[in-house]
Amino acid sequence: MPINAPLLIRPGQDPNLATLIEHLPSEIDYPFTYATIDKRTLGLSNFLSSFPLAWQQQYCGKALHRVDPVVTYGIESVAPFTWAEAFRRKPIEGQSAFEELTREFSLRDGYAFVVHDPQQRMGLLSLFNREQSPHFHYQIQLIKGALQLALVAFHSNINSGACALSTTDQPLTVREHAILGWVALGKSYSEIACICDIRVRTVKFHMANVVRKLDVHTAKQAVFEASRLGLA
Numbered sequence: 001m002p003i004n005a006p007l008l009i010r011p012g013q014d015p016n017l018a019t020l021i022e023h024l025p026s027e028i029d030y031p032f033t034y035a036t037i038d039k040r041t042l043g044l045s046n047f048l049s050s051f052p053l054a055w056q057q058q059y060c061g062k063a064l065h066r067v068d069p070v071v072t073y074g075i076e077s078v079a080p081f082t083w084a085e086a087f088r089r090k091p092i093e094g095q096s097a098f099e100e101l102t103r104e105f106s107l108r109d110g111y112a113f114v115v116h117d118p119q120q121r122m123g124l125l126s127l128f129n130r131e132q133s134p135h136f137h138y139q140i141q142l143i144k145g146a147l148q149l150a151l152v153a154f155h156s157n158i159n160s161g162a163c164a165l166s167t168t169d170q171p172l173t174v175r176e177h178a179i180l181g182w183v184a185l186g187k188s189y190s191e192i193a194c195i196c197d198i199r200v201r202t203v204k205f206h207m208a209n210v211v212r213k214l215d216v217h218t219a220k221q222a223v224f225e226a227s228r229l230g231l232a
Contacts (some may be wrong), residue, residue: 014160017048023150025143031128035065039075039120042066046158050129059229064101067094074114074124078224080144083110111140113151123155124137145185170212179206184223
């Protein structure tokens with residue numbers, strides 16, 4: 001096992017794993033993995049998983065996160081995505097070892113969420129459709145927003161040095177942060193107005209402030225910059 005490989009701890013032994021479970025919506029009953037990954041070096045830390053321990057040992061011991069298409073896809077992503085989207089990409093050198101492990105443990109169907117912080121780290125939350133439920137993706141869609149917000153909160157807590165709000169002279173307000181989060185999830189201004197019980201023009205006002213504070217020109221650029229800073 002590489003010297004820098006994270007320590008493997010069984011579920012229930014790591015208080016961080018219990019904290020992550022508390023962050024997740026109660027509707028979630030799927031195996032999951034969370035990892036902090038340095039996007040510059042692909043270093044792996046804060047590895048927490050309810051996947052089989054034998055899988056964890058091989059995955060971490062062989063540093064398979066470096067050839068995991070979900071990881072490489074996540075580094076380039078802002079929005080949540082299915083494992084199928086990542087697996088469709090052209091294989092990278094060494095990926096066959098990862099594919100062999102996924103076949104051994106039948107890990108083929110899942111969903112991933114990402115958050116990026118100012119220290120060039122990515123927080124990756126990956127959920128596995130263990131029972132091959134035909135309702136898995138529908139259930140994830142119903143609580144996708146809650147899962148993304150849970151990941152942001154947990155990643156910020158476990159990586160305490162990644163406080164994104166300190167990176168700007170004009171921190172976002174609670175309302176601006178909430179609206180930015182909904183925009184990042186693809187909600188329209190009218191949908192956000194209904195969700196937040198405010199007028200559409202008020203949503204536009206807050207989003208304009210976000211654009212100004214992040215020193216960009218459009219809402220799309222604001223979402224990208226906020227993701228880079230770990231704000232969305």
